[in-house]
Amino acid sequence: xDKKTTSLDKLRELTPRLLSRKDIIMRAKYGAAxxxxxxxxxxxxxxxxxAEQAKRRASELVINAVQQPEPAELETRQAVSELQTxxxxxxLNRERDLLVADKxxxxxxxxxxxxxxxxxxxxxxxxxxxDAIAA
Amino acid sequence: xxxxxxxxxxxxxxxxxxxEQLIRYEAQxxxxxxxxxxxxxxxxxxxxxxxxxxxxxxWVDGKGKRQVATTRYxxxxxxxxxxxxxxxxxxxxxxxxxxxKAIELYEQQVNAAYDKMLVAV
Numbered sequence: 001x002d003k004k005t006t007s008l009d010k011l012r013e014l015t016p017r018l019l020s021r022k023d024i025i026m027r028a029k030y031g032a033a034x035x036x037x038x039x040x041x042x043x044x045x046x047x048x049x050x051a052e053q054a055k056r057r058a059s060e061l062v063i064n065a066v067q068q069p070e071p072a073e074l075e076t077r078q079a080v081s082e083l084q085t086x087x088x089x090x091x092l093n094r095e096r097d098l099l100v101a102d103k104x105x106x107x108x109x110x111x112x113x114x115x116x117x118x119x120x121x122x123x124x125x126x127x128x129x130x131d132a133i134a135a
Numbered sequence: 136x137x138x139x140x141x142x143x144x145x146x147x148x149x150x151x152x153x154x155e156q157l158i159r160y161e162a163q164x165x166x167x168x169x170x171x172x173x174x175x176x177x178x179x180x181x182x183x184x185x186x187x188x189x190x191x192x193x194w195v196d197g198k199g200k201r202q203v204a205t206t207r208y209x210x211x212x213x214x215x216x217x218x219x220x221x222x223x224x225x226x227x228x229x230x231x232x233x234x235x236k237a238i239e240l241y242e243q244q245v246n247a248a249y250d251k252m253l254v255a256v
Contacts, residue, residue: 011256017153018249021161028182029242031210036235038214041228 158183161245162191168240180237186210188238208234 037043069077158181165180172178177193188208196202207218208226215226215234226234 008256011252014153015253015256017157018253021154021157022246022249024185025161025182025242025245027185028188028210029238031185032188032208032215032235032238035210035212035215036231038212039226039228039231042231042235045228045232 160248161241162189164244164248165237165241168237168244180241182238182241183207188234 033046037046162179162181165182166172166178168180169178173194175195179189179191181189183189186209188210190204190206190208192204194202205219209216209218209223215231216223217226217230
């Protein structure tokens with residue numbers, strides 16, 4: 001058995017003692033608070049401190065509430081984000097279509113005979129072939 | 136886990152011995168709650184049981200003589216009493232508040248140390 005396993009076993013064995021000590025300390029603290037509050041001046045100190053703590057907690061809650069968006073706000077944000085994404089997709093699709101159309105034009109121009117490409121009817125090559133067929 | 140060898144030097148502790156060693160460990164944590172100590176000073180503060188808190192301090196005086204002071208705080212339904220030697224006296228308002236603040240810190244730090252050990256199990 002290695003050293004780590006032994007320590008872990010010892011810890012497992014010790015767990016109830018640790019929990020028991022935690023419990024004793026908690027009760028000792030509670031008892032001390034009760035006994036201390038017998039003194040009116042100390043009681044006043046406790047009351048003032050508890051009020052300050054409550055006030056601090058309340059202001060923390062307010063700050064958190066302000067900082068955290070409401071569910072409706074979240075939904076709006078999500079909708080806006082979805083709309084933006086949709087628009088971006090639309091723009092991208094349009095750009096892609098334009099690119100595809102340009103490419104198609106380029107390909108068509110490259111394969112068209114020179115005259116046809118220039119808008120002048122059939123090419124010499126095509127004409128020659130027609131003559132051969134007629135003969 | 137790394138804390139264990141510091142607390143437990145032997146593996147054959149009885150339950151009582153475990154508790155004693157845990158208290159000794161807590162006393163070290165408690166002793167550090169009040170800031171740094173001058174050289175040659177030793178301070179311990181700990182919860183002995185549900186009704187008793189102990190402050191123990193040892194130091195060497197200017198003449199090289201070892202001095203020891205132990206204060207026991209007895210928690211009673213009627214208030215907190217301070218015992219030094221055979222003398223008992225009630226705590227002043229300021230002492231009571233300071234003791235309570237120390238107890239709160241002690242609980243926080245000891246609990247944090249124990250929680251760390253318990254998580255490792």
